[in-house]
Amino acid sequence: xxxxxxxxxxxxxxxxxxxxxxxxxxxxxxxxxxxxxxxxxxxxxxxxxxxxxxxxxxxxxxxxxxxxxxxxxxxxxxxxxxxxxxxxxxxxxxxxxxxxxxxxxxxxxxxxxxxxxxxxxxxxxxxxxxxxxxxxxxxxxxxxxxxxxxxxxxxxxxxxxxxxxxxxxxxxxxxxxxxxxxxxxxxxxxxxxxxxxxxxxxxxxxxxxxxxxxxxxxxxxxxxxxxxxxxxxxxxxxxxxxxxxxxxxxxxxxxxxxxxxxxxxxxxxxxxxxxxxxxxxxxxxxxxxxxxxxxxxxxxxxxxxxxxxxxxxxx
Amino acid sequence: xxxxxxxxxxxxxxxxxxxxxxxxxxxxxxxxxxxxxxxxxxxxxxxxxxxxxxxxxxxxxxxxxxxxxxxxxxxxxxxxxxxxxxxxxxxxxxxxxxxxx
Numbered sequence: 001x002x003x004x005x006x007x008x009x010x011x012x013x014x015x016x017x018x019x020x021x022x023x024x025x026x027x028x029x030x031x032x033x034x035x036x037x038x039x040x041x042x043x044x045x046x047x048x049x050x051x052x053x054x055x056x057x058x059x060x061x062x063x064x065x066x067x068x069x070x071x072x073x074x075x076x077x078x079x080x081x082x083x084x085x086x087x088x089x090x091x092x093x094x095x096x097x098x099x100x101x102x103x104x105x106x107x108x109x110x111x112x113x114x115x116x117x118x119x120x121x122x123x124x125x126x127x128x129x130x131x132x133x134x135x136x137x138x139x140x141x142x143x144x145x146x147x148x149x150x151x152x153x154x155x156x157x158x159x160x161x162x163x164x165x166x167x168x169x170x171x172x173x174x175x176x177x178x179x180x181x182x183x184x185x186x187x188x189x190x191x192x193x194x195x196x197x198x199x200x201x202x203x204x205x206x207x208x209x210x211x212x213x214x215x216x217x218x219x220x221x222x223x224x225x226x227x228x229x230x231x232x233x234x235x236x237x238x239x240x241x242x243x244x245x246x247x248x249x250x251x252x253x254x255x256x257x258x259x260x261x262x263x264x265x266x267x268x269x270x271x272x273x274x275x276x277x278x279x280x281x282x283x284x285x286x287x288x289x290x291x292x293x294x295x296x297x298x299x300x301x302x303x304x305x306x307x308x309x310x311x312x313x314x315x
Numbered sequence: 316x317x318x319x320x321x322x323x324x325x326x327x328x329x330x331x332x333x334x335x336x337x338x339x340x341x342x343x344x345x346x347x348x349x350x351x352x353x354x355x356x357x358x359x360x361x362x363x364x365x366x367x368x369x370x371x372x373x374x375x376x377x378x379x380x381x382x383x384x385x386x387x388x389x390x391x392x393x394x395x396x397x398x399x400x401x402x403x404x405x406x407x408x409x410x411x412x413x414x415x416x
Contacts, residue, residue: 203377203399230382233374233399267376 007084010037010044011156015164015282020249021262027272027279029265030165031252032157034286039076039108041287042157046179047077049152050141051085062086065138069093069121069128072101073287074143079108090138092128094120100291144177145221153183161282162191169272172265172283174257174315175199175231178223180284185227196229200264202257202315203233232267234260236314237306240297242266243289255287256297257315318346318390321397322357329357338396343373344386346396361398362386370401 003009013036018029034042054060065088068078075091082089089110093101096117105112113131115124125144132140143149161168161184171188173180178199185197236256243259246252254262265283272279289298296308317337322330330336336354340346344362351358361371366385373380374397380388390396 203374203397228382231379232377233372233379233397234377238377263377267378 005084006038007048007081010048012160013037015161016252018246018250021245021266023269023273027269027277028281029262029269030168030280030282031246031250032161032282032284033252034284035254035288037077039073039080040290041073041077042180042284043073043077044080045152045156046143046146046149046177047074047081049155050143050146050148051078051081051087053146053148053151054139054141055085059139060087064088065090065135067092067128067132067135067138067140068143069115069124070143072097072291075101075105075110076108078141079105079110083109090131092124092131094124098291098294100294104291143179147222149177149179150183150186150222153180154187155183157284158184158187162188165280165282167278167280168192168195168282169277169279170196170198170265170268170281172198172200172261172268172281174261174284174286175201176315177220182222182224182227189227196268197227198264198268199228199231200261201231201233202239202260203235204314230268232260232264234263235306236309237302238263239314240305240309241302243297244302247289252285253289254285255289255292255315256295256309258285258287260315261286317392319395320346320350321395323399325400326357326360326398329354329360340390342386343375343380343388343390343396346390347386372399372401373397374399 014033016031016033018031022028037044051060066078066082067090068075069092075093079089090113091105091110092113092115094117095114102112115127128140132138157180161171168188171184173184175181181197181199188195239256239259241259242262243254243256246254246258246262261283265281269279269281295314297305299305317339320336320338322334322336327333336350338346338349340349347358347362361368361373367373375383375388375390376395
């Protein structure tokens, strides 16, 4: 496949069957490999679309500074897009974010401003909003509320899945900004009668809930519950177990959040088997496992790894 | 028909400190009735009239029962029920929603 530039190669990711993890020939699992995007994650799609839309409506002009609260993949994707399109990027992230992420962002040319660890991502959002007010010429794309995030998935991820798997019955993805679930969910709901849209979110220990009290009640502006058929909350032990199963049985090395998504996908697969229904379940592999090696998720027994993740924000 | 129920720290005063207790029932409603017979007061922390309290999340095999049939959701042997405090001011969205952002 040949593309004129790296940005032209965003999307068009493979959808691969999982013959060993699928329960039967009637109930099949399909993985959408979003780690095959230019910077290795699903976030290349919304990052590119948010920049393009801001250019189109005149908010972004040559030489502009982009500001975004992000501790992970979106920052890396935006750094790539910003570099190729000639923008400066400032990322606001909690000071307790991993070394890998800081170094990656720095290497990609982003400037990083740290917000206090205690406030979590909400504090990063708050600080970014304040910086935006103090620097009126900076452009905050704000992935949690930017319709371009949802549109990226509505116009690319959704159509790709339907084209590759016209018999799709379920779509399963992680719930973060909710852009993927809202975009793909709305697209498939228009095209596939009876489609089921399934959200998987990480379930943290009570210790983490305590630490995250400033995050409480945060609902992304993009979130619309009516798009979802159901929602799973998956603990670290199951997320780690499934992440390893995906590697051991199907050869896919994914990030920990993908383990949680697979856990939900297998749960709906089991229900389809019980109900004697046919099912083609497409789920999202948001990124590869490389950035999470230092969490210890891939080392020792599942229980040891789950214990190490306890108290960490693993997704 | 034993069903395992995980109890959050703030409700373990009713279960003598037990993290996981067993209960029987054909639906979540009868399951919480059964629990209340042995752990008086526990049901009222989870159930308010005919529905689950606003600031409590109940999961059946990790699935949010608000998307199933609420307290009328059927349960069977081998199921695992998890009770968790929801976030203050939440309701629509539990915490920990930041996947890959």
